[in-house]
Amino acid sequence: xxxxxxxxxxxxxxxxxxxxxxxxxxxxxxxxxxxxxxxxxxxxxxxxxxxxxxxxxxxxxxxxxxxxxxxxxxxxxxxxxxxxxxxxxxxxxxxxxxxxxxxxxxxxxxxxxxxxxxxxxxxxxxxxxxxxxxxxxxxxxxxxxxxxxxxxxxxxxxxxxxxxxxxxxxxxxxxxxxxxxxxxxxxxxxxxxxxxxxxxxxxxxxxxxxxxxxxxxxxxxxxxxxxxxxxxxxxxxxxxxxxxxxxxxxx
Amino acid sequence: xxxxxxxxxxxxxxxxxxxxxxxxxxxxxxxxxxxxxxxxxxxxxxxxxxxxxxxxxxxxxxxxxxxxxxxxxxxxxxxxxxxxxxxxxxxxxxxxxxxxxxxxxxxxxxxxxxxxxxxxxxxxxxxxxxxxxxxxxxxxxxxxxxxxxxxxxxxxxxxxxxxxxxxxxxxxxxxxxxxxxxxxxxxxxxxxxxxxxxxxxxxxxxxxxxxxxxxxxxxxxxxxxxxxxxxxxxxxxxxxxxxxxxxxxxxxxxxxxxxxxxxxxxxxxxxxxxxxxxxxxxxxxxxxxxxxxxxxxxxxxxxxxxxxxxxxxxxxxxxxxxxxxxxxxxxxxxxxxxxxxxxxxxxxxxxxxxxxxxxxxxxxxxxxxxxxxxxxxxxxxxxxxxxxxxxxxxxxxxxxxxxxxxxxxxxxxxxxxxxxxxxxxxxxxxxxxxxxxxxxxxxxxxxxxxxxxxxx
Numbered sequence: 060x061x062x063x064x065x066x067x068x069x070x071x072x073x074x075x076x077x078x079x080x081x082x083x084x085x086x087x088x089x090x091x092x093x094x095x096x097x098x099x100x101x102x103x104x105x106x107x108x109x110x111x112x113x114x115x116x117x118x119x120x121x122x123x124x125x126x127x128x129x130x131x132x133x134x135x136x137x138x139x140x141x142x143x144x145x146x147x148x149x150x151x152x153x154x155x156x157x158x159x160x161x162x163x164x165x166x167x168x169x170x171x172x173x174x175x176x177x178x179x180x181x182x183x184x185x186x187x188x189x190x191x192x193x194x195x196x197x198x199x200x201x202x203x204x205x206x207x208x209x210x211x212x213x214x215x216x217x218x219x220x221x222x223x224x225x226x227x228x229x230x231x232x233x234x235x236x237x238x239x240x241x242x243x244x245x246x247x248x249x250x251x252x253x254x255x256x257x258x259x260x261x262x263x264x265x266x267x268x269x270x271x272x273x274x275x276x277x278x279x280x281x282x283x284x285x286x287x288x289x290x291x292x293x294x295x296x297x298x299x300x301x302x303x304x305x306x307x308x309x310x
Numbered sequence: 311x312x313x314x315x316x317x318x319x320x321x322x323x324x325x326x327x328x329x330x331x332x333x334x335x336x337x338x339x340x341x342x343x344x345x346x347x348x349x350x351x352x353x354x355x356x357x358x359x360x361x362x363x364x365x366x367x368x369x370x371x372x373x374x375x376x377x378x379x380x381x382x383x384x385x386x387x388x389x390x391x392x393x394x395x396x397x398x399x400x401x402x403x404x405x406x407x408x409x410x411x412x413x414x415x416x417x418x419x420x421x422x423x424x425x426x427x428x429x430x431x432x433x434x435x436x437x438x439x440x441x442x443x444x445x446x447x448x449x450x451x452x453x454x455x456x457x458x459x460x461x462x463x464x465x466x467x468x469x470x471x472x473x474x475x476x477x478x479x480x481x482x483x484x485x486x487x488x489x490x491x492x493x494x495x496x497x498x499x500x501x502x503x504x505x506x507x508x509x510x511x512x513x514x515x516x517x518x519x520x521x522x523x524x525x526x527x528x529x530x531x532x533x534x535x536x537x538x539x540x541x542x543x544x545x546x547x548x549x550x551x552x553x554x555x556x557x558x559x560x561x562x563x564x565x566x567x568x569x570x571x572x573x574x575x576x577x578x579x580x581x582x583x584x585x586x587x588x589x590x591x592x593x594x595x596x597x598x599x600x601x602x603x604x605x606x607x608x609x610x611x612x613x614x615x616x617x618x619x620x621x622x623x624x625x626x627x628x629x630x631x632x633x634x635x636x637x638x639x640x641x642x643x644x645x646x647x648x649x650x651x652x653x654x655x656x657x658x659x660x661x662x663x664x665x666x667x668x669x670x671x672x673x674x675x676x677x678x679x680x681x682x683x684x685x686x687x688x689x690x691x692x693x694x695x696x697x698x699x700x701x702x703x704x705x706x707x708x709x710x711x712x713x714x715x716x717x718x719x720x721x722x723x724x725x726x727x728x729x730x731x732x733x734x735x736x737x738x739x740x741x742x743x744x745x746x747x748x749x750x751x752x753x754x755x756x757x758x759x760x761x762x763x764x765x766x
Binding site for chain 1: 316318319320336337338340341342343382385387388399410
């Protein structure tokens with residue numbers, strides 16, 4: 060896929076992976092627009108893209124749990140873009156949240172699920188219909204290896220990411236006949252604020268390397284991409300451990 | 311939870327010289343409101359900002375409170391292609407500026423020996439480069455910046471507005487607050503190439519008269535000095551002069567784009583080198599070979615900016631070459647009047663005691679504003695010294711000699727200077743202290759360096 064002059068919206072652009080991905084896409088000549096919760100930071104990121112890649116990157120406010128606003132946002136970006144419309148959407152928002160708190164406070168659990176899953180379903184409902192009607196486009200969803208198997212340390216976040224991956228899979232099945240590409244990205248440990256300073260991290264990848272992997276997968280028309288690549292094998296092993304053993308493990 | 315704004319990385323932390331080592335709590339916020347929160351909730355002696363950690367000594371470490379990494383604040387805000395005015399965040403590195411703007415015909419007006427420094431760090435240390443005699447320090451090209459001061463307020467300062475904070479922050483080693491964003495000016499370039507002239511000098515007197523003779527005709531000047539040579543050879547050196555090459559020049563005509571820097575492969579130093587590697591014998595050999603390599607007394611050639619300005623950047627983690635005890639870089643400047651005698655004394659002391667140096671660098675500074683800025687008119691000498699037994703005593707002795715000659719030590723490279731010595735070397739510290747008291751009465755911003763020098 061040639062990304063030159065493609066118009067792309069990145070949701071949750073303040074995250075390290077999303078920002079690196081926005082840069083990588085802009086490097087390929089795409090017009091990248093950014094949205095997120097913290098508009099001050101989002102504007103900074105839009106300015107940065109505009110200066111570095113000599114384009115007009117626009118900044119938008121986006122709240123994952125404010126479902127009603129999602130359709131308006133897509134229309135806004137599309138209309139601001141004039142003839143460029145919208146060719147691609149990156150769903151990179153989401154939050155690790157506080158697992159311990161979520162175990163006793165359903166509100167916390169719900170907030171994690173909304174920001175990682177329900178919010179994504181909401182915006183993608185509109186985007187999918189738009190791309191389907193348009194007959195082309197792509198969706199990149201940042202899921203997680205945490206969604207491949209439930210673990211006691213992060214199963215609320217993990218289940219939301221797992222559900223998101225399933226949703227993307229179904230969406231891919233539906234949209235492939237309309238020429239719309241849907242990519243599920245499953246990053247392993249990446250040097251972001253989720254991993255910074257945490258014990259037990261290994262083989263931590265840079266956001267830039269992950270972004271390069273994603274763009275490569277996009278151009279090669281891939282469906283599911285683990286990044287860095289070896290996480291596919293790590294997760295394969297983890298998924299193969301029989302449940303009677305797995306349930307007793309400390310993970 | 312320890313704090314809610316970003317995770318804490320606890321562990322040993324050092325400057326580029328890897329000495330001293332402190333147990334630090336390092337945080338890496340990703341949005342400015344997190345930084346605001348650290349400042350608003352800080353105790354005394356609590357915070358120091360850190361960019362790339364390229365200051366050699368203890369300026370960017372703090373074992374009390376948090377060290378705040380600003381590396382994720384690396385965004386450009388705006389650029390004016392007509393004037394070269396660049397507005398950017400303090401965590402942007404010179405490397406990034408060069409990557410984005412060299413091809414458009416713009417370059418940082420002042421660069422140090424590495425491009426891996428942030429703009430915030432460059433202001434805090436008020437860095438200088440090979441063109442100081444003509445252009446002055448980094449801050450000569452900084453128009454304004456915003457500082458988060460201890461109250462949590464953001465203060466925009468320049469030479470006109472809140473000028474006291476401007477001058478206290480320039481060279482202020484991060485002790486006035488956290489610089490968020492900067493208005494600076496890039497200089498226009500026609501190519502990324504330099505024509506260089508290298509002239510051999512048989513001793514110190516010879517190189518000083520070469521500086522006198524040639525400096526005015528060159529944008530860049532610096533001398534490599536063999537600080538192990540003794541007697542009649544004392545100060546034996548190679549003066550390296552340079553000027554930028556213009557667009558249509560014959561020597562770069564064959565290039566498809568004279569503004570394009572080829573990407574260079576970086577060699578990594580994977581492990582700490584053993585202590586015996588850098589003894590006075592191996593360094594003496596290295597230095598003699600380097601001097602001999604220069605076959606003729608006068609040599610001309612061209613080099614690209616990358617290899618001309620940042621030769622050591624080609625070797626990643628070159629700081630590991632000095633072994634696991636680390637090293638110090640020791641840079642002093644002397645007034646014009648005492649330079650000759652002072653340099654002779656320093657070189658004699660260093661050669662007699664075998665405190666060898668891979669790189670000893672001599673340069674002449676021009677005039678400089680700034681209260682705690684290091685440069686002043688006169689000669690500056692830089693030595694790399696591996697940390698070993700007896701170093702502390704040697705540096706004590708050196709400090710008193712430097713004070714006798716009215717010299718000054720560069721804080722961005724220092725790890726040993728005494729509190730009294732510092733006050734004598736920086737006469738405008740009194741002015742600085744008033745501004746510190748005004749904006750940071752509880753001494754929120756503090757580093758290992760400021761605690762050692764009793765700066766508050």
